Amino acid sequence: LIEHPPAVIFTTAFDEYAMRAFESHAVDYLLKPFSKDGFEKAVKKWREQHPSQGSAPAELLETAAMSPSQSQRIVVKNGAKIKIIPAHEVLFLEASDDYVKVHTREGSFLKNKTMAYFEKVLDAQQFARSHRSYIVNVQYITRLDQYEKDGHIAILSNGAKVPVSKSGYSKLRTVLGL
Template sequence: AIIFTTAFDEYAIKAFEAHAIDYLLKPFSQERFDKAIEKWKDQQPNITRPNTEALLETAAQSPLQSDRVVVKNGSKIKIIPVADIFYLEAADEYVKIHTAEGYFLKKKTMNFFERSLPAKQFARGHRSYIVNVQEITRIEPYEKDNYVAIIKSGAQVPVSRAGYIKLREVLGL
């Protein structure tokens, strides 16, 4: 369904040949625009219109639908396979996704990632950290009642007492 808006009247015939609903010649009034929209609505009686905002909200809150995370990196879009993630770290309103290439920021919550990432592969070892258990080489005591997970890259990921129990379950210990 197309409504053309243009300053050139010579294309009107071609527009209607292309099954345009209307052809608005600039400048046009609000009343003329409203009539074109009504004409469009009249031709759409059986089409149910989804609530776009509700769909976007649902998509934003739903778990990851694949084995990758998509982040915006400057003007580029970066696709990170879940298997490439070493660990995630809370950073205010963002989550730092640590990989071999460095870290990338995603405006989501730790709870979102905890629900979304594969439970057999990722565990929340601390309120501010989720670790890829396949990257862990060892877990060592660190300070009172806390631990640190050493991952293959050499990074040390803090683990709380409760997180240690959770990690042991996931690791099958």
């Protein structure tokens, strides 16, 4: 019926259900607590059994990451806590090595994603790439000032200054309706 049935790895503290799990064509059955290594072996086992579908998990993850809910919030780890930041509270995003720094009125938080990822998932009517290292929430822009020859600076409602490149200025003008 289903061309590519989903790969299922059961994770439970009860070993009495293992036979039923394998009867339902489970990839593996891991007893809790299980190690990261054990889980990786189970995934490797599935990939070896289904080489033509090797890219499917990556595609599924990318699709799930771009779901509408991801465009409305950003989830970050803050020490041992997980913080959910509504997208409308984000002032701007700044590239920082292999991370993106998410700036809010409460502070800055690091997220292990790329600027390209955020450019794809965030609402293009609310967020614009102002510079190769910055994405700005246009709702917080109070003015655009000339800076150097071809550059500009976006001044935000909290006083933050975000660089705007020549191409970024063109994008901002379009989004702002100028």
